[in-house]
Amino acid sequence: DWSSDVCSSDLNSRRMGCGSSSAYKGGEEPKENKEEIPNDTKNIVDVEDDKVAVESSSSTKKVIWTQSEAKDDSNVDPNFNLIMNDSLMKNEWPAVIEDHKKASEEGGHVSLMAQCISKEIFEKYKDTKTKTGWTIARAINTGTCYPSSFVGCHAGDKESYYDFKDLFFPVVEKYHKGYKLDGSMSHVTNMDVDNIKIDLTDSAKAKIISTRIRVARNLSFFPLNPGGGLDNRMAVADLMEKVFASDSFDDDLKGNFFRHTTMTEEQTQSLVDDHFLFRGKDKMQAASGYHQYWPEGRGVFHSKSKEFVVWLNEGDHLRIISMEQGGDVKRVFERLGRAIKCVKEGIKNIKSYDEEKDGPLFMSDEMFGMITCCPSNLGTGMRGSVHIKVPLLIAKMGLDGIDKICREINCQARGSSGEHSEVVDRIDVSNWRRLGYQESQLVTDMITCVNKISAMEDDLAQESTVMVAESDME
Numbered sequence: 001d002w003s004s005d006v007c008s009s010d011l012n013s014r015r016m017g018c019g020s021s022s023a024y025k026g027g028e029e030p031k032e033n034k035e036e037i038p039n040d041t042k043n044i045v046d047v048e049d050d051k052v053a054v055e056s057s058s059s060t061k062k063v064i065w066t067q068s069e070a071k072d073d074s075n076v077d078p079n080f081n082l083i084m085n086d087s088l089m090k091n092e093w094p095a096v097i098e099d100h101k102k103a104s105e106e107g108g109h110v111s112l113m114a115q116c117i118s119k120e121i122f123e124k125y126k127d128t129k130t131k132t133g134w135t136i137a138r139a140i141n142t143g144t145c146y147p148s149s150f151v152g153c154h155a156g157d158k159e160s161y162y163d164f165k166d167l168f169f170p171v172v173e174k175y176h177k178g179y180k181l182d183g184s185m186s187h188v189t190n191m192d193v194d195n196i197k198i199d200l201t202d203s204a205k206a207k208i209i210s211t212r213i214r215v216a217r218n219l220s221f222f223p224l225n226p227g228g229g230l231d232n233r234m235a236v237a238d239l240m241e242k243v244f245a246s247d248s249f250d251d252d253l254k255g256n257f258f259r260h261t262t263m264t265e266e267q268t269q270s271l272v273d274d275h276f277l278f279r280g281k282d283k284m285q286a287a288s289g290y291h292q293y294w295p296e297g298r299g300v301f302h303s304k305s306k307e308f309v310v311w312l313n314e315g316d317h318l319r320i321i322s323m324e325q326g327g328d329v330k331r332v333f334e335r336l337g338r339a340i341k342c343v344k345e346g347i348k349n350i351k352s353y354d355e356e357k358d359g360p361l362f363m364s365d366e367m368f369g370m371i372t373c374c375p376s377n378l379g380t381g382m383r384g385s386v387h388i389k390v391p392l393l394i395a396k397m398g399l400d401g402i403d404k405i406c407r408e409i410n411c412q413a414r415g416s417s418g419e420h421s422e423v424v425d426r427i428d429v430s431n432w433r434r435l436g437y438q439e440s441q442l443v444t445d446m447i448t449c450v451n452k453i454s455a456m457e458d459d460l461a462q463e464s465t466v467m468v469a470e471s472d473m474e
C-alpha cells in the first residue's frame with residue numbers, strides 16, 4: 001500500500017517515494033553503506049495511485065501515462081516517457097497479447113514475452129511485488145505496447161527473474177538457446193585474450209571501420225533502473241562521479257565524466273553521432289521505463305582517446321565499453337578486461353566494499369551470470385561488434401538478409417547506429433549469445449562471422465568484375 005510510504009501531501013513525493021520506508025531492501029546492504037538509499041518504488045503500477053495522479057495532473061509531475069492519455073497529449077514523448085498499456089495500468093490482463101499471438105501464427109515475429117506469457121501466468125503474478133516493488137504489469141509493458149520488440153519484458157531487480165519465474169525462465173531459455181535454467185548449468189567468466197584462437201582475415205580487417213566491445217553491469221546494492229527511480233539513478237551517478245575522479249584507472253584509461261544535465265545539446269549530439277553515447281530516444285526502451293526522469297542521472301565517462309567509455313544509466317547502471325578505429329579485436333578485448341577491473345576496484349574503494357563479506361559487487365549469480373534489465377544481456381552482458389562496410393552485400397540482400405546469415409553462426413547484424421537503426425553505409429555485426437559462454441568464445445563467434453560476411457562481399461566483388469570483364473568483350 002503506497003499510502004504507508006507517504007510523508008507529504010505532495011503527490012510527486014508520493015510517486016517518488018520518500019525516505020526510509022521505501023529504501024532498497026534487496027540483498028545484503030554493504031556494511032559501510034549504512035545510510036539508507038532512498039528509492040522511488042512508486043512508479044509501479046498501482047491503480048489507486050494512478051487515479052490520484054490523473055486527478056491532480058495539472059499540479060504535479062506525472063511519471064507514467066496510459067496509451068489513451070498519451071494519444072491526446074502532445075507533451076508526452078513516446079521516445080522518452082513511460083507510457084503503459086491501458087489494461088496493464090489497471091493491472092488487468094491485456095487481451096491484445098492474444099491478438100499479437102494470433103497474428104504471429106500467420107508469420108512474423110512476436111516478442112519472446114508474448115510467446116511465453118498466458119492469462120494464467122499473468123493472473124498468478126498480478127499481485128506479486130518484488131523486493132523493490134516490480135510488478136508483472138510493468139515487466140511486460142514493452143512487448144504489450146510493441147509486439148514487434150524482440151524480447152518484450154524487463155526486470156526491475158534480480159528477484160524479478162525468480163519471482164516471475166514462469167515468464168522469465170522460458171524467455172531466457174528461448175533467447176539463450178541451449179542454456180537450461182534447471183540448475184544443471186552455471187555461467188563462467190573468461191576474459192583471457194589468449195583464449196581467442198582465431199584472427200580476422202586481412203580482407204575482413206580492410207573493411208572494418210571500428211571495433212567495440214561492451215559489457216553491461218549493475219550494482220548489487222541498488223535496484224535495476226526500471227525498478228528504481230530518480231533517486232536511484234542520481235545515487236549511481238554520484239557514486240560513479242567519485243570513482244571516475246579517483247585514482248583507480250590505468251594511465252590510458254584516465255579521462256573525464258560528463259553529465260547529460262551539464263552538457264550542451266551540441267556536445268551530447270556529437271557524442272551520439274560519433275557512436276560514443278546512447279541516444280535515449282527509443283520508444284521500446286521508453287516503454288520499459290529506461291528513460292524515466294531523462295536526462296537526470298545520465299552521463300558518460302570517456303578516456304582522452306575515447307577508447308574507453310562508460311555509459312551511466314541508459315538502462316543498466318553501467319555499460320563499460322572499449323572501442324577503437326580499425327579491427328584490432330584482441331587489443332579492444334584486452335583493454336575491456338582491464339577497464340572492468342579498474343571500475344570494480346574503484347567502486348570497491350569508494351564504498352569500502354568487501355566482496356567476501358558483502359557478496360558480489362556487480363549484481364549476479366551463478367546461474368544467470370551478470371543480472372541485467374533485459375533478459376537478452378544476462379550472463380556476460382557482452383556484445384562485441386565491428387562496423388563493417390559491405391556495400392555489395394547490403395545491396396544484394398539488405399540488412400535482414402545479412403542478419404539471417406549472421407544468426408546461423410551465433411551473431412546478428414544491426415544498422416549503422418545500433419539497435420533499431422537504419423543502414424547507412426555500414427552494418428554492425430556482433431555476437432548474439434551471451435549466457436553460458438565465456439567472453440573469449442563470444443569474441444571468437446564474432447570474428448568467425450565477420451570473416452564469413454567479408455568473404456561473401458569479396459565473392460560478390462569478384463562476380464561483378466567478371467561480369468564487367470565479360471561485358472567488355474562483347
Ligand code: ADP
Pocket residue numbers: 210211212214272274275276277278323383385386387414416417418419428
Ligand atoms: P549496445 O548493445 O551497446 O546497446 P547499440 O546497438 O545500442 O549497442 O549501439 C550503441 C552505440 O554503439 C551506437 O551508436 C552504435 O552505432 C555504436 N557501436 C556499436 N558497435 C560499434 C562499433 N563496432 N564501432 C563503433 N560504434 C559502434
Ligand code: MG
Pocket residue numbers: 418419
Ligand atoms: Mg543498446
